[in-house]
Amino acid sequence: MNIKKKSLLFIGMVSTVALLTSGCAAGEKTDPGGGSGSGGTIADMDPIVLKVAEANAEEAAQGQAVVAFMDYIEQATDGKVTFEPYWSSSLFPYLDALGSTGSGLADISAISGAFTPDDTPGLAWLSGLGAVQGESWPASYLQAQGATVELVQESEDLQQELINHNVRALWIGNSPRADLYCKEPLGDPAGKRVRVVGEFWAGEVESLGMIPASLPLTEAYEALERGIIDCISTASGFMTFPQMGITEVAPYYYAMNMASLPGNGYIINLDTWNSFSDELKQIFNEGAAYFAAAMAEKFIEGYSTVAADAESFGITIEDASSANATIDVYNEEAISKLAATAPASISDPEALIARYQDLIEEWHESVTNELGIPTEPVGSTEEQLESYRTGVDVFDVDRFGDLLIPLF
Structure with missing residues (x-):
């Protein structure tokens, strides 16, 4: 820049x-x-x-x-x-x-x-x-x-x-979408344990039959090495985990359609x-x-x-299409129910969701037409x-x- x-x-x-x-933001003190x-x-x-x-x-x-x-x-x-x-x-x-x-x-x-x-x-x-x-x-x-x-x-x-x-x-x-690194090829994901960021992502992996786990990223390497978890997920994981050395114990990468943060x-x-x-x-x-x-x-x-050094990081790119098809169905249903889960601090959740969806479309146009x-x-x-x-x-x-x- x-x-x-x-x-x-x-x-x-x-x-x-x-x-x-x-001007000032709504309710701003002076x-x-x-x-x-x-x-x-x-x-x-x-x-x-x-x-x-x-x-x-x-x-x-x-x-x-x-x-x-x-x-x-x-x-x-x-x-x-x-x-x-x-x-x-x-x-x-x-x-x-x-x-x-x-x-x-x-x-x-x-x-x-x-x-x-x-x-x-x-x-x-x-x-x-x-x-x-x-x-x-x-x-x-x-x-x-x-x-x-x-x-x-x-x-x-x-x-x-x-x-x-x-x-x-x-x-x-x-953030970029959450994705997945695993110790072994995913195969049938049912019963495999995966570290996730929070509740929404837990629902996504549960839709695959996986078992969500919560633990700090600082403990992830040891948890993978000891078999406490089988996979690990976080937003921007493709970049973050190789830099943390996670790919030494979990080299199999899946570009998931999981939520961003x-x-x-x-x-x-x-x-x-x-x-x-x-x-x-x-x-x-x-x-x-x-x-x-x-x-x-x-x-x-x-x-x-x-990506340019994927081989040196030991990364193996795996096909995530089957898992993503399941997650896409889950996400569509979850978003349809999202308004009902809004906290009291959100006065009109339906309107906020609709506005975000509109903004995604507007920014789709901007990214295409303005940024090329x-x-x-x-x-x-x-x-x-x-x-x-x-x-x-x-x-x-x-x-x-x-x-x-x-x-x-």
């Missing part, structure tokens, strides 16, 4: 009209010391240092996207805003991100609503919509990323859920946000758009790298691997960021 180019372009575009018309909607310029502001908590290592895809965002903001503010990053959950555990960021221990942190259902029931419920997307790479992921960012940005219910904890969404998006992204402390001038909020909003685009870029690059990326379903396993290899060649991160900017 050409961060400097984008930053300078944005600074030249900020106008008095933009500053006067910038900061008594300058607060939401305050004026002031970047040139006049005192330097600030913001703490950023990231669950992953700096060299991971997520970490590299965080670095791109921090560089963007530092350049756009001429160094008035700098960052103090804490990698690999070194500031607090990942599951404590909501409370720790709301309390001010961090200014910005990674979050996944699916992992905090008691505190973010709406975002956790949103996980069921992860099955609503296409079947091509990287188009399906980009559709889901764009649609989820847009849905969360415009949903007062989802925004208020975060505001209740003294945070707001910097951006909340999606909507509701994950980054939050910012509400008091921190409300202390920003309107100009700085504008810069952070544009930075958030390119942050979400950079995350997509890093995942696509990671898939390409692993093929959206036809991938056929054979070799075609799947080839789409992973070449995804990086067809993706323009700056253009994707441009498409996201109007959402903020």
Whole structure:
């Protein structure tokens, strides 16, 4: 991403009209010391240092996207805003991100609503919509990323859920689909034990007769090696597991039509946000758009790298068509029942589901027409691997960021 180019372009575009018309999220509190909607310029502001908590290592895809965002903001503010990053959950555990960021221990942190259902029931419920997307790479992921960012940005219910904890969404998006690595070829999956992310994915594997298990990723290698589980699944697993060494004990890969993980992204402390001038909020909003685009870029690059070195990772690509046919039937039925399971924080679940489905179609058009990326379903396993290899060649991160900017 050409961060400097984008930053300078944005600074030249900020106008008095933009500053006067910038608004607050639904229910947003105001900061008594300058607060939401305050004026002031970047040139006049005192330097600030913001703490950023990231669950992953700096060299991971997520970490590299965080670095791109921090560089963007530092350049756009001429160094008035700098960052103090804490990698690999070194500031607090990942599951404590909501409370720790709301309390001010961090200014910005990674979050996944699916992992905090008691505190973010709406975002956790949103996980069921992860099955609503296409079947091509990287188009399906980009559709889901764009649609989820847009849905969360415009949903007062989802925004208020975060505001209740003294945070707001910097951006909340999606992930690549969950997939499967197994110790042995899957064959008849009935009775095989598989580590899954959460409840919706448990239902997907149960539809195959498999037995879902819950355990931290840090324990996955040993669990596979000792035969406690037979397979392992997570969002973006194709890239993540080889880098963790999982393919040493589970080399058989299945590109599944399992749900992705909507509701994950980054939050910012509400008091921190409300202390920003309107100009700085504008810069952070544009930075958030390119942050979400950079995350997509890093995942696509990671898939390409692993696919190009699949043999050295010991990966064997297996045919998942039979399993996927079963999962597709399960997902269609599960989505039809999703509204009935919505938490009280979602005022009109039917409308939210319909809106997401519409957004997936709209982003299908954007990915096809604006980004020029093929959206036809991938056929054979070799075609799947080839789409992973070449995804990086067809993706323009700056253009994707441009498409996201109007959402903020």
